[in-house]
Amino acid sequence: MRIKLNFHKIPRIPAKYRLLLYNKGVCISSQCKDFEKVGATIAVTPCDVVEEADITFSCVADPQAAKEMVFGNCGVLHCPSLEGKGYVEMTSIDADTSHDIVEAISGKGGRYLEAQIQGSKTQAEEGTLIILAAGDRTLFDDCQSCFKAMSKNSFYLGSEIGNASKMNSVLQVVGGVSLAALAEGLALADRAGLSQADLLDVLALTPLASPHLILKGRAMIESSYSTHQPLTHMQKDLKLALGLGDALEQSLPLTATTNEIFKHAKRLGYANHDVAAVYIRARF
Template identity: 45%
Template sequence: MASVGFLGLGIMGKAMALNLLNAGFDVTVWNRNPEKCTELVVKGAHQGISPKDVAANCDITFAMVSDPDAALALCQGPDGVAAGIGSGRGYVDMSTVDDGTSKTIAHLITQAGGRFLEAPVSGTKKPAEDGTLIILAAGDQSLYDDAKPAFDVMGKMSPYLGEVGQGANMKLVVNMMMGGMLSIFSEGLSLGQKAGLDGQQILEILDAGAMANPMFKGKGAMLLNEDYTTSFPLKHMQKDMRLAVALGDQLDQPLPTAAIANEAFKQAMKAGFADEDIAAVYKVVK
């Protein structure tokens, strides 16, 4: 089985790397804060000393970090992935970034002789733990074929979307819709309860009709219990909303609903809820 590297062991990355380890892959891990590697090393992973070291010693290296700046930083500099990738080895960036950042990273990797795939994921902490993420892959098709066995362990679906940039765009479209839905859902629940309706009954009625969906079901319970345990940090959703609105500007596509939802998430950030779950947008609405 291929040797794989995994850079970034946050909420998502740790769960994904653990699934690869449990499936029998030879895994080498690295994290900016090295203590986060301990649990995986105890379970049989190797610990890399730098992104360069991991990329130089693994057939395919996966990365899962928080934002475009962190994703770029992993690749650049004397200890970066590009410095170690060498000829033919693969780099798969699973972070959510804009298509411009993705293309910059692709250029750094291919210039160094490596193969590149962007593969942002749709799904939060539980799907990462359960191996049921939706992986949005774009870039080098031979690397996609080689990475597919690992994708099958980490996710339930991993379509190939074409050239670099299309994975990032698909992720922004999906998350933009999610943010917009969560925003109107928060308003509806708040309005209903202020009008004297029972929150649980609102959720049951939604769940019985055409708007039933797993997000309303999961987040609805969180809102009623005022439980904002983080599975998808609110600050990351606001970043995705911002990037989606920017893509709309670039393509002359009006996005009035997304722009307003983005403002609700910005308000929640300003109110101090950046590190809480995306469900905390409800707090500024109610």
């Protein structure tokens, strides 16, 4: 089986599989060369990947890039047939984009699974992500050995396309709002003359605490913004959640405000820093 992956580092895929790699726009970069050294085969186009692979995993920047992989020049749809092929979309996308992709893939005889990722760069490197999947159940089952290499758990949320995207959006709302609240709390403590370290020590002992919030709180007070989860990715996910809210006529006032906070942090130059950099916006 040959698998196309777009990750910063190749996950711990079982040795019985062969990796076929396409990295959009930078196929001759040193990063791809590093992948090649550990056994990956470099493909020229997305179409080449799908033609050679039994199952293709796609993980790119955003919904538009995900659609370009399928509908763009030399994209997946340029393959004469997708019979017997599986396509797993791991990009953080909205339900409408996922529906567009599944119609294209299934229209040529392929199987489709949306598999949204919960986790950071560190968790990806450790193989401890959480995967939220929806779509073809047989494809989900076929991907289990790969999912187990990448994640600590994978959830099948049913055959209805969009379920995984919606679940991911809901979780990102909770995560984004929590981070913004933590940043404001730390900023308020600082302005009030309180020790931020003491605040985190107390917080760690309360029911409000979580390892993630305490870790990000430490990063905020230490101004340590090396990227584990890019701030721009969180803002993108909040925007997708707002789109879902609009489609369902569900009011999301906290999400809307949090989105504006993250947008402002991006304008301050912290788009590619860690999400903890939202503290800069709260403090100043």
